[in-house]
């Protein structure tokens with residue numbers, strides 16, 4: 004039998020192999036195995052880094068010391084500045100982002116344009132659906148663009164700078180974020196959130212718009228709510244007395260979502276408030292200019 | 304001269320055609336698994352909440368509740384997506400390496416006979432192969448166009464040509480080989496295979 008288009012087939016197969024080799028975890032697995040057998044170096048990324056089109060990133064190591072409260076309209080600019088200080092001052096970045104958002108009709112696309120260039124952002128907007136998030140825009144672009152990861156970090160930090168506080172500012176912190184002697188189990192462990200000493204029944208409010216990812220109860224976290232705000236920003240509220248929203252519910256910033264309490268493994272009534280960026284717990288106070296006062300009180 | 308190149312290339316088709324089809328399906332399963340990732344995250348949350356509720360009941364197992372903390376869930380979700388993708392690769396992409404080409408008319412006849420047999424779970428693999436290779440072709444075209452985004456005309460043309468070529472020349476062969484492989488197996492892939500390939504095939508459509 005005589006094949007008709009062998010050269011075309013060769014090119015098409017080469018294209019598929021190129022795509023699979025460089026842009027799938029299976030390809031990375033083969034490349035890593037090859038490098039191990041032949042003792043050579045490979046540029047294959049960790050297998051899990053092939054998901055999310057480069058937008059699933061850890062938060063940057065260093066926090067930006069805040070001179071004062073971040074105006075909500077400048078939160079993203081502060082995030083961008085924390086990722087790349089050479090972009091200009093936060094107010095200058097904010098005005099650039101505003102004009103980019105006006106032409107691109109999307110805040111995520113504006114962040115993408117800031118780091119990857121306007122042409123790239125326009126291209127991504129044309130090829131992503133309507134009202135796209137960064138992940139949709141990034142899926143239209145060739146992977147392994149570091150600028151996409153930078154835009155993702157900027158949006159993540161911008162989201163964190165824009166967060167409200169779950170309780171009145173006057174509520175005192177009874178146990179801060181960080182390594183500490185565990186009050187119940189003993190031994191040094193990471194306290195992944197901040198404990199806020201409030202009486203049972205105090206209203207707990209969502210710190211930003213989001214979707215309830217988890218509303219459940221267990222003997223350690225008590226009645227727990229996990230809210231996904233998008234862009235890798237997730238907040239959790241533990242030890243509540245009563246949950247007022249359920250799995251999959253959309254919540255608005257400032258909406259009452261629970262009544263605080265003393266459920267789960269806890270020494271007394273308090274709220275454990277936790278902020279996760281890119282799947283890693285971070286100190287929520289890093290993103291606030293005012294720091295609530297500390298006091299001795301209930302913890303977990 | 305040109306004829307000689309064509310002849311030489313023809314001689315190695317038995318290597319590059321199966322490899323290319325396998326790669327096409329691998330790209331498709333990845334595009335689908337990437338879409339599944341978000342949903343998996345929600346599922347992992349449900350499963351985690353379920354186990355947290357159980358483990359926290361006894362002091363011996365209570366530390367496990369801390370172990371699978373909020374941060375690790377994203378890692379778990381991605382790991383599940385990865386395991387899903389690699390299982391789908393094993394079920395769909397790897398068997399394509401056994402492709403032994405026949406004349407197109409013969410392949411069509413064989414395919415008709417195989418499809419007309421008693422419908423069973425054996426049809427899951429070829430159906431999934433069809434959807435996943437379409438997703439793979441679209442992903443390859445997207446990659447090409449994205450790589451050439453600064454040359455929109457050339458990029459658009461190259462991507463459209465590649466998409467057309469892959470639909471016409473590779474995807475049907477992948478479906479045929481999948482059908483042939485599934486029919487030759489002693490047992491059908493079973494419900495586990497259906498559970499792996501079913502959602503991934505739907506996600507493949509969503510990835511377009």
Ligand SMILES: [Zn+2]
Nearest residue numbers: 197198275303
């Ligand atoms: Zn705590």
